[in-house]
Amino acid sequence: xxxxxxxxxxxxxxxxxxxxxxxxxxxxxxxxxxxxxxxxxxxxxxxxxxxxxxxxxxxxxxxxxxxxxxxxxxxxxxxxxxxxxx
Numbered sequence: 001x002x003x004x005x006x007x008x009x010x011x012x013x014x015x016x017x018x019x020x021x022x023x024x025x026x027x028x029x030x031x032x033x034x035x036x037x038x039x040x041x042x043x044x045x046x047x048x049x050x051x052x053x054x055x056x057x058x059x060x061x062x063x064x065x066x067x068x069x070x071x072x073x074x075x076x077x078x079x080x081x082x083x084x085x086x
Contacts, residue, residue: 009038025058025065026050032058037069044075055081 011019011033025032025043032043032050043062050058059081066073073079076086 011035011039025061026054032062034061034065037071040066040069040071040073044073044078047075047078047081056083 016030016033019030019033019035021027021030023033023035024030025034032046033039034043040062043058044066047055047058047062059078060083062078063073063082063084065071080086
């Protein structure tokens with residue numbers, strides 16, 4: 001699923017609205033879209049701003065989507081929250 005605009009790597013409000021909740025790292029609040037490799041990298045970069053009670057699930061979703069898009073998640077913090085030994 002590619003939800004990029006022609007001129008930007010940012011999602012428009014309309015594009016975000018059209019995405020299913022499952023396309024987000026935090027589905028309940030529709031935060032951290034994980035629709036392509038660039039957004040997975042952004043979610044890794046902004047992970048520290050996620051609420052602590054959502055970080056474990058978000059980390060697991062980031063890693064799962066990273067595998068799908070061939071993105072290497074280097075953050076020891078994300079990997080630690082996902083339950084991996086770092």
